[in-house]
Amino acid sequence: MAIEIKPLESLNDMKKVQDLEKKVWDMQPIPVHQTFTAVKNGGILIGAYDGKELIGFSYGFAGFKNGEVYLCSHMMGILPDYQSRNLGERLKHEQKRMALTKGYTLITWTFDPLESVNAYLNLHKLRAITGCYHVNLYGDMDDALNRGLPTDRFQLEWWIAEPHVNSYGRGPLTEDDENSLLETEINRDGLLFIQGQKSVADLEERDRWLVPIPDHFQSIKKKDLQLAIDWRMKTRPLFQQLLRKGFVGTDIVRKPEEKLCYYVFEYRTSLAVPAAFFKEETNDKY
Template sequence: MIQYRELQSREDLEGMQALERIIWDMEPIPLHQTMTAIKHGGVIVGAFDRENLIGFSYGFAGFSDGKAYLCSHMLGVHPDYQSKKVGEALKYHQQTFAAKRGFTHMVWTYDPLEARNGYLNLTKLGAVSFKYLENCYGEMTDGLNAGLPSDRFEVHWPTTASRSEIDFPEPESLADIVWLNEMPLLTNIRKIGSAQSYTMPIPKDFQALKKQDPKLAIQWRLDSRKLFQELVANDYCAIELKQDRDWHSYIFVKKSEVYYGGTAL
């Protein structure tokens, strides 16, 4: 049975560093940074299989527009434990600890073309995104991000209320996917009008696409960027990622339609 608790000791954080290397094959966060974060309001939650750390969610205190929030910066799960709901549970435990500290909401980023992350953040957790950050971290050299602009969705997730159900008509599609040499291409891109909701398709496995055709991956980044930026500029926010057999699709609705516990977003 997987157990969850806060990481607070130096030994805990050294275990987190080792796990970072396994998951991303990159230099881990320095101990002096993570130790400072947890001493000043940060929340780092670990998932343990017996004594072995197999996942973590790292967050530090943030402040914007007169409100404090938890910036849940990094979520990592050992490859042997992925797709087993460990990441989802880590987020919920971190949300509980954040609420106890008085944070009203949590914020983090993810690559909008990474379908697994989109499904977890929006569909499972019920978070939303209404900000698109172009090349958020500049050039990155790790295996997941090398060779692409580091565009990100910024995710917002209140700590004390769930998202209310949203009643919207059948969404209009903003683009289609066609297949060329067994590779998905974004085509028939349409203009954003005044519909209550839209769908936007993305590849089912962006990392596999990137390995097979790096140039096509860059094209996906640039084409989708334009649509995501236009949606955000027109006050739409992403609320869900629907999984289909060959590709996945985001659902966007007007930000004014989104409520958490009866309170507007």
């Protein structure tokens, strides 16, 4: 049976989303009165159904900043047995379609910069951009994905009415473009580590830079927490410097044979998107 993607609007729909949140994250769900009120006031809640079973959802609510209205895409969850089936992309495209009908031109959400699967969906498939880096945005979190690490996040801008998102031509990287700012190696345990860093004093000398991240960061975190922390602490200042110099993350290039992915950073002014919208935020504990 084909999986159906459709809006969720009733109180019963909201209760099904709560049950799904518990299954996906094993945490207390968002109260029904909150999601119901948000959907009634510009929010968007979308479900993926396999027959009568809700197996995935996407939830966003209206945001407002500097005189501009946007959609804050807060959560997306999919049951483990249905992950890696392109459902995340389908949910996001339906969110985009519904957002445009409501008059939104910008959708934003956050994700861990070291999670390559999320990065590939967000930047490569959806063509959002990373224009802002938040240090330890959510403080200490005790779930399996975040436990033991500062919750650093990229804030995405998905300009859903702009040419950058809606024109899909993208040229391949040339050999000259493969200018990685980090040097990496694989250790005796088969884990990727940072061996060295190139000087970032003259970032302006090129209009495109690459930053590697592990292809399976959670595997590193499970096997060697200190190595995972090292990745966080060494990539953090590099991402921050690139963004402060006017670069934004625009793509992800996969290199599975090297156990890594490359972020592609380009000047924001070279893209068909509006000026920077969000500013960096820091939790002072880290």
